[in-house]
Amino acid sequence: MKIQQITENKQKYMDMLLIADPQEDMIERYLDDGELFVLIDDCEIRTICVVKLLNNRKCELKNLATRMEDRGKGYAKYMINYLCEHYSNSCDIMYVGTGNCTKTIEFYEKCGFVNSHIVANFFTDHYREPIYEDGIRLRDMIYLKKHLESEVDIKKVVDFALEAGRILLKSGAEIFRVEETITRICNRFHVEYVDTFTLSHAIFVTAEHGTEKAYTKVKQVPLSGSHLGIVAEVNDLSREISAGHISMEEASKRLKEIEKMPQQKGYFQILAAGLSSGCYGYLLGANLLESVMAFFIGCFLYIWVLIAQRHKMSKMIVNIVGGAIMTALAIVILRIPGLHGIQLGGMIVGAIMPLVPGLAFVNAIRDIADSDFLSGTVRMIDALLVFVYIAIGVGLTLSIYNNMGGGLVL
Template structure:
């Protein structure tokens, strides 16, 4: 196998891996892989599940090749999906060669799009403005922003400790419940703890995952769609357990 063929296979697999880990729909991942390979004259089949990628490149019996890639980390990053789609289009149109495409894909995979400070600001902003949307008072909106900021710090710390997503969601939701009740009972008694909790849990809710699961099911990718649906349900359950535990603990101890 010559170097160009190896680079082509590497680019196709890398593009699919980034798309899948970024929360892209299954049909998008499969089509992107097939477009990249077919644009270089390769007849291939791609089968993608929520936890892995299978690519079979057809040819003579001795030249046929099957590649497998296990994907264990999944998140939601629409910007990365857009970037990979652009690289794929430019590669298929001849605007990029394989080495340039591989370099850009490696950069997309490794680069940190937002700093920890920007992530912290986003947690504060989401909680604060959802409270505004729910017609909270000035003090309630500020308090929701404080709860969101504490949630952001807990999640960043949990990621550094390499906790799994279920534990991160439980711990984050638990922090929201305890913090909201402390603020509403001891610091600013006239505000609603329910409003603080509802506003602050918005970054934890699996809305995009649920929507992607529905799209996969409608596209006929039932196994991946059901898997993502279960993932969304488990995430929602983790949030409910965390908030419920925080409220129960506060009622018993404080």
């Protein structure tokens, strides 16, 4: 048994649609914008239906027909279950209209539909010929409705939302973005109550749904690198999710792909580090020659940073050694004969740029501006400590050099 959506040549199925709706022009009114599904079993079409999307996340089952000889085999029920699952992404409520016929209404009630409203004299007004079903003339259209919540698995939803939040936080998103994304995803998948509390390195989520027990989960997220590309992608994904375009499975597949998104290529990063060292050095008061030197120092420095990242060294080591490396390089350059007008300060100010924790600093400020003081403070300390580490590296190297008899240079 499988179900297919038909998008072309819908007219071909007219004879089958006529089983449920005897007047052709009434069918044509919804066939074009409606979505047509057929259920195929043993290479033969057994059940056919048309669903029309209405406004405000609602849809209407317009036509559901099974051939006489195939009735009572559960085809229509299977079709309705499929439709409910299929439309639960984009719709909240599904309506179905039917004549006042006990058998049909019982069938829909078995499928989970409940009474909604009645449109009086629908069949007498819109149909030229009287319609009889089970010997009774149909007059009013009875509407039933069903809430398409599908079976919300609250754990699955919260786990997924938390995973999205973790990836965001790890890649350097602000606190409010993490919280907003988690809430958005949970609301979209019909979790009734959700509350999150996010710190700079941990996420707490509690969710409740109906009579189920509250589900709480805590995730620790170590302070780590920054990948704004991932932040942008997850943000796009969460937009699409809340617009109802993609289902849970698809979304979690996409999320996994996003997490694997590679960094820029190594040499590209090294050149970029050099570029920002040189340029920012010039902006901060170095002269041209100094900024050219800062370019080279920045490149070398970033080679070290990349090596350290590969071996997952602690931030302290990376920055202290980084500071030492760039000072040593700057001293070497100072010693090159024939280069005039170079000072240590100018080169170093430029060269520290790749190490400057810009993202942590800006995020800290933004978190504080959003009154997330706790996370803001932690991030700010994280950023300030980096400067201290760099200064230790620079200071150490300089004092060793001075003691070796180089004389005070800075």
